[in-house]
Amino acid sequence: MVEYVRNYHLLDKCMEDILFVIKPTEEDKKIRLGAIQEVVNFICLVGALRDAAVKPFGSFVSKLYAKSGDLDVSVELRNDSGFPTSRRRKIKALEELEEVLKYTGVARDVNFIPTARVPVLKYVSNRFGISCDISIDNYSGRIKSKVLYWISTMDERFGDMVLLVKEWAKAQNINDPKNGTLSSYTLCLLVISHFQYCKPAILPPMKEIFYASLEEGSGGFNENHLDQIWKENVAKFRRRDIGRRNHSSLSHLLATFFEKWSTRTGQLKRTQEMTKSSCRLVSISLIAHLLAMFIMLKKLTSKLIPRLCTVIFGLGQRSI
Numbered sequence: 001m002v003e004y005v006r007n008y009h010l011l012d013k014c015m016e017d018i019l020f021v022i023k024p025t026e027e028d029k030k031i032r033l034g035a036i037q038e039v040v041n042f043i044c045l046v047g048a049l050r051d052a053a054v055k056p057f058g059s060f061v062s063k064l065y066a067k068s069g070d071l072d073v074s075v076e077l078r079n080d081s082g083f084p085t086s087r088r089r090k091i092k093a094l095e096e097l098e099e100v101l102k103y104t105g106v107a108r109d110v111n112f113i114p115t116a117r118v119p120v121l122k123y124v125s126n127r128f129g130i131s132c133d134i135s136i137d138n139y140s141g142r143i144k145s146k147v148l149y150w151i152s153t154m155d156e157r158f159g160d161m162v163l164l165v166k167e168w169a170k171a172q173n174i175n176d177p178k179n180g181t182l183s184s185y186t187l188c189l190l191v192i193s194h195f196q197y198c199k200p201a202i203l204p205p206m207k208e209i210f211y212a213s214l215e216e217g218s219g220g221f222n223e224n225h226l227d228q229i230w231k232e233n234v235a236k237f238r239r240r241d242i243g244r245r246n247h248s249s250l251s252h253l254l255a256t257f258f259e260k261w262s263t264r265t266g267q268l269k270r271t272q273e274m275t276k277s278s279c280r281l282v283s284i285s286l287i288a289h290l291l292a293m294f295i296m297l298k299k300l301t302s303k304l305i306p307r308l309c310t311v312i313f314g315l316g317q318r319s320i
Contacts, residue, residue, distance in 0.1 A: 011251040019160055022066040022167055032060050032071050035128045039073050042106060046096045051078040057141045058133075059184065062148035064162045070131035072145075074138035087119070090136035094121045097134060107132075116178075146223070147210055148188055150230045154237060155202050157250050161191050164254060194257045202246045209233040 036056050043049045058072030059065035077085055077093065091114045098121055101107045107123035118141070121134040135141065152159045165187050169175035177183040195202040209230060248256075 008249060008251045008255075011255070012249060015160075015164060015250055015254065018167065019163060022068070022163060024065060024067050024069075028067050031128050031130055032056075032065075035071050035125050035130050035132055036073060038106065038125060038127065039075075039132070039134065042100050042104060043075060043097065045100050045104070046093075048096065049075065049077070049093060052076055055142060057138060057145040059145075061142070061145040063152055064148060064159055064166075064188070066163055066167065070133060072138075072141065073132060073134050074142055075134060075136050077137055079137075084139075085137045091119050093136050094119055094134065097121055144185060146226065146230075147206075150209065150234055151192060151203065151206075153234055155195070157202070157253060158191065158195060160250055161195075161253060161257070162188055164250075165191055165257070190261065191257070194253070194260055197260070198246050198248065198253070198256075200244050200246045202248075204237055209237065 036054060040054045043052055043054065053076040055074045055076055056072065057074055059069050060071055075093065075097070077089070079085055094112055094114070098110060098112045101110050101121075101123055106126055108126055110121070110123045112121050113119065118135050118138060122131070123134075124131050152162075166175060166184055169182055169187055174181040175184060175187070177186075192203060192206070196205065210233075
């Protein structure tokens with residue numbers, strides 16, 4: 001596909017316009033902070049949850065959220081047993097929260113999904129107009145969010161790239177894992193892998209940054225301790241990266257992203273027709289490759305993602 005994109009300046013301008021529309025403003029941040037405080041306020045109405053803590057996670061914490069993105073919140077229960085919270089207790093807590101939401105009228109479209117892999121309570125805040133997902137003691141979600149946040153600090157292009165890929169996936173209706181398509185976390189893994197295999201590499205093997213032991217327990221994890229370790233590791237990487245930084249433009253990285261994942265499957269039939277209009281040339285080639293990429297990814301997701309996790313967070317330089 002790279003040879004089809006003849007006008008990177010035009011593509012850069014197009015992406016700048018898209019990012020201007022979808023990147024959150026300070027007001028969007030305030031709305032999410034208000035929605036978090038709203039959760040804090042209404043969990044106090046549930047006697048069993050008065051000692052619970054409210055912890056946001058997901059794209060808001062990783063700083064990879066768009067204006068239209070939802071808000072993920074984990075309600076951390078007090079746990080003195082020394083064991084992870086049982087699924088039954090999580091479901092009971094969410095059932096109580098569901099009753100409070102319906103009783104107080106602070107939310108609409110309330111939908112509790114106890115059968116999900118991670119039981120979740122979904123709703124839309126009437127006051128803030130934002131979709132919220134509440135789970136209980138979502139340790140893995142919080143860890144992933146922190147990891148993605150520190151990755152985004154290594155290179156400013158990572159966050160923009162993730163936003164663009166996620167926006168494309170949403171536009172194609174393929175960003176919904178419960179319907180068998182790609183999760184936002186999967187899309188982030190694909191971007192991370194792409195940045196690791198660029199020459200020179202933009203990101204290192206993740207084990208160089210996130211080597212700290214992360215064992216789940218009743219106390220969750222020490223965020224301050226992990227943040228300090230990861231901050232120091234990121235700083236080391238940035239110092240080491242001086243003088244050999246990859247200077248590829250965002251448009252080139254996006255084009256090679258789709259080229260890489262389509263080429264690796266061998267399932268893409270290149271579009272042969274060329275048009276005289278650069279704008280149309282870019283659009284046609286991108287759309288053709290984006291759609292083709294999804295077809296192959298949907299077929300291979302079950303095998304690809306476990307291997308991606310191994311490569312990205314383990315060996316890092318092996319071929320997928």
